[in-house]
Amino acid sequence: MxxxxxxxxxxxxxxxxxxxxxxxxxxxxxxxxxxxxxxxxxxxxxxxPAPSGFCPKRHRSPAVTGSGGIPAPVAKLSGLKGVKLQYLGTLTFPDPADPTDVFTLAAADGERLVDAATGATLAMAPATALERMNDLMRxxxxxxxxxxxxxxxxxxxxxxxxxxxxxxxxxxxxxxxxxxICTNVPARAADTVILVGSEGNSTWGF
Structure with a gap:
């Protein structure tokens, strides 16, 4: 302004x-x-933001269990490699004590559950239009x-x-x-009134 x-x-x-x-x-x-x-x-x-309650939480994928096999290196899991880093929201690792637990990956297109052993996507919950708009605003x-x-x-x-x-x-x-101006007086009591127009106060020198 x-x-x-x-x-x-x-x-x-x-x-x-x-x-x-x-x-x-x-x-x-x-x-x-x-x-x-x-x-x-x-x-x-x-x-x-999610705590405000206006935008509902993402629809969680249905509860599934992993294959229970030996966990593979994270870099080799195809279900995780298919998501670009700039679209990644959160990634929750499985519980090491539970061989059937899975990776929970929330991205821009929705939430997916990935098997820790095979890397397969076991379930997928697409993001709603409101969630996509909220991600854009964020x-x-x-x-x-x-x-x-x-x-x-x-x-x-x-x-x-x-x-x-x-x-x-x-x-x-x-x-x-x-x-x-040491001898300045109010306008009503002045004998002479001088109007000065100056943008940067330089005119006062004259």
């Missing part, structure tokens, strides 16, 4: 920022940070699963203290540039 007011309205937000080097730097940093912060804030309105909010978006969100967050620092410097400079 401050940048739009300075540039002349919301339609001018993409115009070059004018002013001193410090003012231009502050404006450009604010414009860059706003993109990431707005994306994170708006996506947070649509993302409902990705936009956190950048998880999209490294370029994560860099943008991280950069926007890192620019916030820089933006605060440059804003404080500009405010102190503007405050120091305010006129100091």
């Amino acid at each position: 401050l940048l739009a007011r300075r540039l002349g309205g919301t339609g001018a937000l993409l115009r070059p920022v004018r002013g001193t080097p410090a003012q231009r730097c502050h404006g450009e940093i604010g414009r860059l940070a706003t993109v990431g912060l707005l994306l994170s804030s708006l996506s947070a309105c649509g993302w409902q 990705m936009l909010h956190t950048g998880r699963g999209a490294w370029m978006l994560g860099l943008l969100l991280g950069l926007a967050s890192a620019l916030v203290p820089v933006l605060g620092g440059t804003g404080l410097v500009l405010w102190l400079r503007r405050r120091a540039a305010r006129p100091r």
Whole structure:
């Protein structure tokens, strides 16, 4: 809002920022940070974490038991290798004391149970449309699963203290540039009223 007011309205937000080097730097940093912060804030309105109760928990796959064979190396289980890492939500390992326990893998497309010995997918519960939308909002909010978006969100967050620092410097400079008129009187008691228009307070010197 401050940048739009300075540039002349919301339609001018993409115009070059004018002013001193410090003012231009502050404006450009604010414009860059706003993109990431707005994306994170708006996506947070649509993302409902599981504890909130709004988005129901994923439909659990039906209870199944594994083959009970000797567990195979995780890297050789076909049921796990078929899921790309960026789509992986959680992976629960089977209980070593229970040979019939299975891997529980929650991914973007749903939840699957994988046999620890054969690597076969024993059961699959597809994700609902609401769950897919919730995952999309979580990705936009956190950048998880999209490294370029994560860099943008991280950069926007890192620019916030820089933006605060440059804003404080500009405010102190503007405050120091305010006129100091020792004999000034209220307008109704003045013999002469001088109207001064100045954007950066430089006109006060005249």
